[in-house]
Amino acid sequence: xKHQLFGSDELEPGDVREAQIDGIAIxxxxxxxxxxxxLRNRCSHQGGILSRGCLEPxxxxxxxxxxxxxxxxxxxxxxxxxxxxxxDTGRSPAYPEKVRVRSYPVTxxxxxxxxxx
Amino acid sequence: xxxxxTEPVAASAAPSAEFVVDxxxxxxxxxxxxxxxxxxxxxxxxxxxxxxxxxxVGFPYTSxxxxxxxxxxxxxxxxxxGELGSDLNxxxxxxxDEMGIAIAIANNLQVPVSFMNGSYEFxxxxxxxYNTQVVxxxxxxxxxxxxxxxxxxxxxxxxxxxxERFGPHPQIVQVALPTxxxxxxxxxxxxxIWEAAVRHELxxxxxxGYGTKTVLGxxxxxxxxxxxxxxxAMMSQLASxxxxxxxxxxxxxxxxxxxxxFTWLPYFMSRLDQQFVSFRDQVPxxxxxxxxVLRSNIRLTTxxxxxxxxxxxxxxxxEIGSEEMLLFSSDYPHYDTDVVSEALxxxxxxxxxxxxxxxxxxxxxxxxxxxxxxxSQ
Numbered sequence: 001x002k003h004q005l006f007g008s009d010e011l012e013p014g015d016v017r018e019a020q021i022d023g024i025a026i027x028x029x030x031x032x033x034x035x036x037x038x039l040r041n042r043c044s045h046q047g048g049i050l051s052r053g054c055l056e057p058x059x060x061x062x063x064x065x066x067x068x069x070x071x072x073x074x075x076x077x078x079x080x081x082x083x084x085x086x087x088d089t090g091r092s093p094a095y096p097e098k099v100r101v102r103s104y105p106v107t108x109x110x111x112x113x114x115x116x117x
Numbered sequence: 118x119x120x121x122x123t124e125p126v127a128a129s130a131a132p133s134a135e136f137v138v139d140x141x142x143x144x145x146x147x148x149x150x151x152x153x154x155x156x157x158x159x160x161x162x163x164x165x166x167x168x169x170x171x172x173x174v175g176f177p178y179t180s181x182x183x184x185x186x187x188x189x190x191x192x193x194x195x196x197x198x199g200e201l202g203s204d205l206n207x208x209x210x211x212x213x214d215e216m217g218i219a220i221a222i223a224n225n226l227q228v229p230v231s232f233m234n235g236s237y238e239f240x241x242x243x244x245x246x247y248n249t250q251v252v253x254x255x256x257x258x259x260x261x262x263x264x265x266x267x268x269x270x271x272x273x274x275x276x277x278x279x280x281e282r283f284g285p286h287p288q289i290v291q292v293a294l295p296t297x298x299x300x301x302x303x304x305x306x307x308x309x310i311w312e313a314a315v316r317h318e319l320x321x322x323x324x325x326g327y328g329t330k331t332v333l334g335x336x337x338x339x340x341x342x343x344x345x346x347x348x349x350a351m352m353s354q355l356a357s358x359x360x361x362x363x364x365x366x367x368x369x370x371x372x373x374x375x376x377x378x379f380t381w382l383p384y385f386m387s388r389l390d391q392q393f394v395s396f397r398d399q400v401p402x403x404x405x406x407x408x409x410v411l412r413s414n415i416r417l418t419t420x421x422x423x424x425x426x427x428x429x430x431x432x433x434x435x436e437i438g439s440e441e442m443l444l445f446s447s448d449y450p451h452y453d454t455d456v457v458s459e460a461l462x463x464x465x466x467x468x469x470x471x472x473x474x475x476x477x478x479x480x481x482x483x484x485x486x487x488x489x490x491x492x493s494q
Contacts, residue, residue: 059398064305064362067401082395094397095390095406 005113018051021117027051029087031074037087038104038115048080136491137218137457138478141375141418141446144223144255145203155246174232174328178339182452193450201450205255212449213261216457219491224265224293224322231297232328237271244269248283256288265293265322270300277313284317290482292319295326296350303361315370318483324375351377352385362402364414371481372415376448379417383436386411412439416481418446420455427464445474
C-alpha cells in the first residue's frame with residue numbers, strides 16, 4: 001500500500017527526514033543524484049535512530065591504500081556505534097548477510113514522495 | 118647410558134593407525150659451525166674465526182624446559198649427544214615409527230634472521246645457508262619430511278630470490294617466519310614476498326621465536342611470556358594481514374598460525390567483525406568480513422592443546438563455524454610435545470578427527486595434495 005509523505009521539493013539532495021507510517025518509524029533520504037530512499041528508522045543493533053546519524057557517500061577502494069567516495073552509493077551511519085547501512089538496500093556493506101534494516105520502495109509522483117509498505 | 122635408558126616412554130610408544138600430518142615439528146642443524154660450510158668464506162669467518170654462536174634477540178629467560186627434556190626424553194637424544202631434533206635417523210624413528218606420523222612439516226627456530234640487528238646482509242646469507250642445508254641434509258634424505266624456507270624480512274628482494282630458488286622443491290611447503298613484532302606483515306612492502314610464495318604453492322607459517330613479545334614486551338616471568346606472547350603477536354599479525362588487504366589481493370594465500378593457541382578464535386572473530394561493522398570505511402579494500410577471511414585463509418595448529426573436553430571442543434567448532442581450521446601438531450622435540458593419540462579429547466566424531474589429524478593439512482598445503490589418497494584409506 002502506498003502512502004503519501006511530503007512534497008518532492010521539500011528535501012534537498014543530502015537531506016534526511018523522519019516519517020511515521022502506521023506507527024512505524026521511517027527515515028527518508030534524498031541522495032546526491034536527487035533520488036529518494038527509505039529505511040526503517042531504527043538501527044538493527046541497539047535501536048539507534050538512523051535519521052539522527054550521517055548520510056555519507058560510501059567509501060570504496062580500487063586497492064590497498066586507495067580511498068574513494070562512491071559516486072552512486074551512499075550510507076546512512078547510525079549515531080550510536082557508527083554502523084553504516086547502504087541506503088539502496090538497507091544492508092551493512094561490512095556484513096550484508098546479517099546486518100540490515102528494512103528498506104521500502106519510494107516513488108515520486110504528482111510532485112509528491114510516496115512510500116510503499 | 119644403560120640399555121633401558123633408550124626405551125621410549127609409554128606415552129609415545131603406540132603408533133597411530135590413522136593418517137596423521139604433523140604441522141609443527143622442529144629440525145635443528147648441528148650448530149653454527151656446521152652451518153658455516155654453507156656460507157661463503159667471507160661470511161663463514163664470522164662463525165669459524167670470530168665466534169658467532171647465534172642470533173641474540175635479548176630473550177631474558179631460562180626456563181629449564183630444554184634441560185629437563187634432554188634429561189627425560191632419552192629416546193629423542195641423538196647418538197652424538199647433540200641437540201634434540203638434530204639427528205635425522207632419531208627423528209625418523211620418533212616421528213614416523215613410534216608416533217605413527219605419516220607426514221611431518223618441519224620449521225626451524227635457530228635462524229630467526231628477521232629478528233637480527235646489524236647487518237641484514239649477514240642475515241640473508243644465513244637464510245640461504247639454512248635453506249641449502251635443510252634440502253641437502255633433511256628433505257632429500259627423507260620424503261615424509263616437509264620443510265620450510267627461512268627468509269629475511271629485512272631484505273625482501275633476497276626473500277623473493279630464496280622462494281624462486283627453493284620454492285620448486287616438492288618438499289618445501291611453506292615459508293616460515295618468526296612471529297615478528299617489529300614489522301607488520303600486512304605492510305604492502307612485503308606483498309611481493311607473499312605473491313612469490315603463492316606462485317610456488319607455499320603457505321606462510323608463523324611461529325613465535327625468542328624475539329616475539331607480549332604487548333608488555335618481555336614480562337617479568339617466563340610463564341607470562343609463554344602463555345601470552347605467541348597469541349598476542351599472532352593475533353596482531355593476523356589482523357595486520359587481514360585489514361591490509363593481503364587476502365583480498367591474494368585470495369588463495371594461506372597462513373598457518375603455529376603454537377599460538379586457538380581457543381581465542383571465537384573472541385578474535387567476534388571482535389574483528391564487530392569493529393569492521395563500524396570502521397569498514399577505514400579499510401574499504403577489505404571486501405569480506407574478517408571472520409570469513411579467517412575461515413578461508415587461516416589455519417591454526419593444535420599444540421599445546423588447551424584444556425578442552427569434547428563438549429567444549431565441539432562448541433568451539435560450532436562458534437568458529439568451520440571444521441577445517443585446525444591442524445594437528447606435536448611440536449616435536451620440545452618439552453610439551455603432544456601425544457598423537459591423546460591430543461584430542463575422547464569422543465570427537467571420526468570425520469572431524471580425521472580432518473584435524475590429517476586431512477585439513479592436506480587441503481592447506483597445496484603441495485601435500487598428492488598425499489590425499491593416503492588420508493582416505
